[in-house]
Amino acid sequence: MGKKTAKHHKHLEAGARIVDFGGWDMPLHYGSQKQEHHAVRQRAGMFDVSHMAIVDLAGAKAKEFLQHLLANDVAKLAEHGRALYSCMLNEQGGVIDDLIVYFLGDSRYRLVVNAGTREKDLAWIRMHAANYDVSVNERADLAMIAVQGPKARQLAAPCVDAEWREAALALKPFFAMSAGELFVARTGYTGEDGWEIVMPAARAAQMWDRLAAAGVEPCGLAARDTLRLEAAMNLYGLDMDESVSPLEAGLGWTIAWEPADREFIGRASAERMRDNPNRRRFVGLLLEDQGVLRSHQRVVVEGKEDGEITSGGFSPTLDRSIALARLPAGDEDRVRVEVRGKLLNVRVVKTPFVRDGQIRIQL
């Protein structure tokens, strides 16, 4: 059996189907993943994301450390509570992980990193932190629930103590604050508004119950995956990994090139990729024939080498199959995908497919 989150028994009570995810026993879905998906797009759903690792950093040189460690620049975090999405690169310019960094103030930062990469991330962070005298504290004592959807903040607000509630509701996107024992962040991985709420693990089951009683639908990892795919948010391990540059994974916008003298890890490799005219492009695909696009399917581009679907699936909002794919450099807007020996017609589209409950592509 894998490690269990603080809410494991809650998941079982709710009829969850449990799967192994990065060594954790996690709920795949509670009933219908399509229903869970629609609940998040239309109202509010919640995900136990306690398997993700929360890492607190502190030290007088914490900012300089993160300016070296991350491809995005924490100098952008001028205000307390502000959050930034970034890749952490290796020297070859490949992605060790993607993460969110929160500025807590007073030379303190909080990172939230992926579950499957926790061990290697911590080893990498600790190795580099040593040179900056920065403490690295993995917060296994904390749990995290993502509450997502147009009604998410409104329904979750009563779970925040009255003293902090108004300020929490006033948080702008990509801002966070401490609210007593809670840490409330207006971030997420669904393309909808909402909060990610961090709390002591011992309080998590109670929080889950309160949110459920408020009408927030328990959702599993399957719905989380279709939601993030529609929002064209990358999944580490599928859309990018240590062998892939963020510039070939649609994440070029997360690299802060200025100031030019900021020597972040992987910079030289990333600059070579930036200046490479044959750099592969990362695109959204919409299936025009019947079927379902899946990871690793071959994309046939007329007169060029093959591309590959990095993540694909069925979009409950569009009622069509969609995918993210890496293709050779070019501007083709029609390609074909091989599915069980047949070539299906696929259109290249500008992502996201869906954001804030609205379809953003031409069907």
Next chain:
Amino acid sequence: MSELPGDLLYTNEHEWLRREDDGSVTVGITDHAQAALGDLVYVELPEVDQDVASGGDMAVVESVKAASDVYAPIDGTVVAVNEDLADDPEKINTDPYGEGWIVRLRPSGAVDEDELLSPEAYQELLDEEDA
């Protein structure tokens, strides 16, 4: 707990078979299988008149999360496919033993029931998987 009709035969791969009065055999996937797959979104059906061999690929059912092969439980020829699944694959979720049937086969010889599972034997298989 999966619903398990007593008048059907089953396979280790979670298909069910119903022997019809006209000698044909209707095939679908079990309630356990549909629950494991989750919401179905696409079904790839064989052609009518296509020959199938026991244990060979016959159809593909795709849920939101995964694609899964449906194997032919016997040697035979496809005499009908459930066209309704093209527009409404979720019939397999809502009624796996009824409107969610997938293929009807004409067996090429006698159906050897010893090669298939009785409801009791299939229930044992499910109990073992849960253990």
